[in-house]
Amino acid sequence: MNVKPQLSFWQIWNMCFGFLGIQFGFALQNTNVSRVFQTLGASIDDIPLLWIAAPVTGLLVQPIIGYWSDRTWSTLGRRRPFILYGAIAASLALIVMPNSPTLWIAAGMLWVLDASINITMEPFRALTGDMLPESQRATGFTLQSFFIGVGAVIASALPWIFSNWLGIANTAPEGVIPDSVIYAFYCGAVIYLLSVLWTVLKTREYTPQQMAAFDGLREESRQKHNDPGIQHRFSRNGIYYLAAAMLFTLVIYWRNWDAQLYILCGLLATFALLQMIAGQLQNKQRLNNAWFQITNDLYQMPNTMKQLAVVQFFSWFALFSMWIYTTPAVTSHHYQTTDTTSLAYNQGADLVAILFAAYNGFAALAALIIPFLVKKTGAQIAHALCLVCGGLGLISFWLITDPSWLIFSMVGVGIAWASILSLPYAMLSCALPAHKMGIYIGIFNFFIVIPQILAASLLGLLLREVLQGSTLMVLVAGGGSFILAALFSLRVRWQSV
CATH class of the missing domain: 1.10.287 (Helix Hairpins)
Incomplete structure (x- = not known):
């Protein structure tokens, strides 16, 4: 069995650069789609149901795309055709979304946008596993985390930048999307396509023959999956x-x-x-x-994948708890109000927007340090330490009374976020058979989506029946979920295929 050659830093950079565009798509979606829905007439009670499109789409699309990409070879390669075509579809969806004339068209475009982003993203992660030797995979996946952090901060701020720096209108008549949001989506479409094109043009995939030589595929490994x-x-x-x-x-x-x-x-x-x-x-x-x-x-998932699935479950349950309940927790506990029309509530909501941008920025910085931590401690311990930082960050919301200090809580969350986006994939890719890399990374997405759906479905019941309506305690429970994930991370073992 031949060993894959080490890639230079800039080769890895070029291969991961497209994640900047992917995150532009995700961040614009996460930050603005509820605003689009409400502008087009959705009630606040309808928004969670409209949003369910995102996790369900990923649940369906990623394993199918993984299956197909494992069996594809063209002039563009194995993964790059899906990466490119998904980027084209996502860019078009970003252009159409803010121009939707009705709510049902906007909801349909969310499905198209999320499906297209998933078509791009799943082969991207498989490409990293295909191209890098095991010793460089932590670096490759953490560099993806860096681009995700940078993209999230910039894309989330685009409407504010257009409004405050360029003087573009941030308001519009009833039922009309403001120009600042529309231009943010246009800008995101261009950056999405150009950054993915950079990766597609600058990266050359190994041929099937080279992959077989690198990975030493054995017939018994293939037969194992047809028992x-x-x-x-x-x-x-x-x-x-x-x-x-x-x-x-x-x-x-x-x-x-x-x-x-x-x-x-x-x-x-x-x-x-x-x-x-x-x-x-x-x-x-x-x-x-x-x-x-x-x-x-x-x-027939490898044992390493089963162990990591538990880690992912508790990690993403914690994240979704944070995404849903940080605003009501901060406004009710730190600003002492639940009146959405009050000045105090809107000040608290504005602070949460800053906190969310901050943890993505901290994640971009943490992504530069995590590879060195992995070399010192190993991937399992490094991931556990990062998750503990995230857990302490969420629990600290309960201890901090001055809201201006909450920025320090997001340091821990940012460290955990950077690790969640990288180290589980680095550990997983080393334990997967090369001819199943795409389909298994697609299946691995189940353990991201299912805890999100569970959180969306169960947290309301938990909040009412167990936590006496305290949204702050939901964040504390999320911190505990991070720490549980850290403990399970220490149990992860893998053996290269």
Whole structure:
């Protein structure tokens, strides 16, 4: 087996540069889409349902794109066709989104935008695993975190920059998107496409023959993922999951719990049907299709991936808790108000916007340091230390009374964010078979999306039934979730394939 050559810093830089554009798309979406929806007439109660498009789209798109990219080779290479075409679609969606004439068109464009971003991003992560030797993967993924941090800070500030620096209108008549937001989306579309083009043009992928020589693919490794002995498990588990979904639905109805919990029932029922269909496909020996392969590979994940899945679950549950509840926590605890029309509330909300920009900035800086920490301690310990920093950062919201000091809380959150975006992928990619790199990184996205959907569905119930309505304690619980993730990170073990 040949060893992949070390790439220079600038080769890795060029390969990761496209993440700057991807984050422009994500940040503009995260910062402005609720504003677009409300401007076009959405009620505040409708916004969470409209937003569910983002995690659900990633849940569906990433494993399918991973499956296809594993089996693709063209003049552009293996991953780059998907990266390029996804960027073109996302850039067009960024142009159309702020010009949507109606709410339903804007909601549809959110689906298109998020699907396109996922089409770009999944092969990007697989490309890093393809191109870098194990010793450089932590550097590659943390450099992606650097571009994510920089892109998030700049893109989030674009409407403010256009309004305050260039004098472009930040207000508009009812039902019309302000020009500052529209131009921010236009700028994001251009930066998205140009940064991805830079990576596509500056990076040359290894041929299938070179990849086979580097990774020493063995026939038994391929056969492992087509084990006929698993066929009865598909149908049996499908029945169990479907029964659980039906029982959970009855409990929600009987207890009159939040309607958002029905989303979990739908996901569980969908997964049950996936199992049943996969079982039928295997019985008919129709194995060479995305439906069966994704289901089969989900059951046969490497042990390292299973261990990292638990780490990801608690990490992203904490993040989603922070994203949802920081504004109500800060305004109610530090500014002593829940009146959304008051000056104090809006001052608190403005501070949260600054805090969110700050943690992305701190993440960009932390990304430059994490590779050195990995060399000193190893990836598992380095990731655990970073997650503990994030946990302490969220818990400190409970201890700090002066809101101006909350900026220091975001240092810890930024360190954790930089690590979450890099080290799990660095550890995972070393444990994956090369011919399954794309599909497994796509499946790994399940453990990002599922905790987000769980958080969106369960946190309201937890807040009401357990935490007596204290949004601040949701942040503390998020800090505890970060620390749990750190403990599980210490248990991660991997063996190169």
